[in-house]
Amino acid sequence: MTDSAIRQVTAALPTFPSQGTIIDRADCEVDATGWEWKLHHPVNATVLNFRRLAIGSGALLSSVARFIADLIKVTSVDNVRGTFETLTYVQRSAHFREVDAAGGIVGEQLISDLRQLPEFAEYRLHYVRAWYCWCADHGIDQFPEETALRIRELSIPGNEQGHAVRTEDPVRGAFDDIEFLAITTKLRALGPDRLTTLENTLCWLAVACGANALAYALTREEDYKPLQEPETGRIHALLDLPRIKKGDALYRQQFHPRMLNDDVGTWVNRLVMENRAHRQQQGWPEGCEYPLFRRFDPDPARANGPYHAYAMHMTPDEITRTIQQAIAKLEIISHRTGEPLVVNMRRFRRTFATRAVEAGATPSELAVMLDHSDLGTVMTYFESRVSQVLRLDAATAMHLGPIADAFMGRIVRTERDAVNGNDPSKRIPFYNRHPDRPPEKAGDLGTCGSGPCGLFAPLSCYTCKSFQPWRDGPHEEVLNWLCDERDRRLKEGRNQQFIRIHDATILAVAEVVKACEAPSP
Structure with missing residues (x-):
């Protein structure tokens, strides 16, 4: 819903059902007394604006507020955000709007209506089902248990995995051989002159590690560990990338060690040295840790909250914009689209996985390389036509x-x-x-x-x-x-x-x- 639409419905909204102060699973306080709840996250600013729900019934609005409050206590910010974003769609159901205006029972028609929305991903019905069943379990009259039982038995597909990889999507899928060669060749030839040290480092890590933007955003200088080989004195570069999908209440509790080749390790080392020189010359905000990818100024939203230590960390969105700007400076045109190459961390990750399979990685090895806990999400790379080598006479x-x-x-x-x-x-x-x-x-x-x-x-x-x-x-x-x-x-x-x-x-x-x-x- 747009800001203007939100303003139009605000006057008709009921009094907000305050949930007081909530303690999230990382022991941070969340003010849940008003329409906007600010969730605490080390690098992702998240605000839940309940006006976006456009719910006129005090009882229905309260059911959402209570449900979200319970989620905040026990689950991750990412899951809370995904749930809330899904529930902003329920007002698009004609059945729900009728119940919201006139009262009555919220029935299975809500699920049917949402399934008809072209812009609604069907896997999101898992979030709607969780809300409905929570309401029924807590005795909210408009969500009867017998209906909840039927909704529990509905077949709802999971989030479709790998479509962009299987179809070799030229905008969302992995880079093909020609595009990958263009990226790495121009990084070597033009990167040192056209890109900053930060941009070069981020681009090479994206090529070498295939991690998510959040992992890079959470990385600190201390995670870079140059190891000296006793016999030869040669330096080997080790980077401990923070693991982000392991269900920890706090971030940076687990790490995925990655050995870097000399080229990538040199850029990481150069960035660490440059960061240190910057601190010596410009100073550093008190209480802030030393991220590998730093901001120029502390983020006020984090500087004044429980994640003050992360205030100089770039956000995942800033990481993505940085690599997009860097690749744009290299002026790479995709031969498949005839347009400038579309770049984001997900495409680098898909390319990393695709090339690992081409190099002979097994499903279990690829799962380790991508830091997945199961094999289900990596099998897509083995279903696609990655075994075919480009014929190059x-x-x-x-x-x-x-x-x-x-x-x-x-x-x-x-x-x-x-x-x-x-x-x-x-x-x-x-x-x-x-x-x-x-x-x-x-x-x-x-x-x-x-x-x-x-x-x-x-x-x-x-x-x-x-x-x-x-x-x-x-x-x-x-x-x-x-x-x-x-x-x-x-x-x-x-x-x-x-x-x-x-x-x-x-x-x-x-x-x-x-x-x-x-x-x-």
Whole structure:
């Protein structure tokens, strides 16, 4: 219901049935005396506005208020919020409106009416049933026990899981191979220059961990633990992600340890160092903990409540907006929609799970990776067509290369036109590989416009922004070699991640070949 509609019905509403002060299951006080109840949550601000129910009957309004008050005492804020949002739909039932206006019994017709609403997800009837049965159990006259018994026996489906994954939805489902390559390639090539440290860290964690936005919002600097390997001194990055679906009354009671690779761990470490420098220079609100993803100013709603320690934590909505803004800066266009890539944490999570299955994860392993307590919610990823590897020969790569936009450098006409073109040591050579004799030099591909990088040329060059391929370089030979190697690994039945390890390079090389074949401007 819109704000204007709420204002229109406010004058006709009954006196609010105060529920006094409620102690929620985390021992926080909730003022339930007025129309708006503020629920306490470490990172999600939640206000229940009972005017949105638009219930004119004092008895019916009281039944909802009492039910919600009981829920607050025993269940999570998320469940309370979901229940309340569902009950804002009951006024759309013609049967309920009639009972609300004239009195009488609330019957099974309420369920039938709600099922007819096109915008009402049927699984939400579980919340309506819980409210009805609670009212009947507590002897509220308008909710007779015999009707409650019949409603208890109704078949109500659960929340549909996996539709976006099964249908490969281009807006809500997992990113496909081309989109994923575009994200990771541009993060490596453009991220360090275009994105902030916070944005880079969040994007790489989304790729590497596939967690929910709430988990990142709850994460603190103390959850990052660099571990030193005794024998070599090498640092391994461990991140304890807070678990969010385990039914704990308080958050940050359980953690899911995740080992990060060197690239992701480096960004996390850099963000921690940047946060510390900010505190030293700017100070820090007293009593606030140190989140990994920090706000610029404390959230007043939390700063003045029992979750003061979380006042500098970003909210899940802020986490989502941040990653959306970051990916937008990379200017990625989805080849499936022709529009800028639609991004949220759920899509990263679905992609993480999809690629884990492609890499050979079992249902039980995937459940652990996604931090699920059962296998039911992960089976969708095994039902979809994730076992099919993208066929990527030279012809296909030539078609997909410009779409993938994986080439990050700049094509030059000749060596003289390149940055560092007067330095022969900056030339990038190509060698033909033969199984029965040493590699043979087959020409130079281009010029490196940067300093020493320590990466493996030429495989790392085509997705590097500093690479300047020459228009007459043997790029097609590179493409054929890479495609032949990929096909060999595929025929040998190698792990899918190993098969497509150089797919971004293949598409980038193909883009260069296509561009070099085009007439010179």
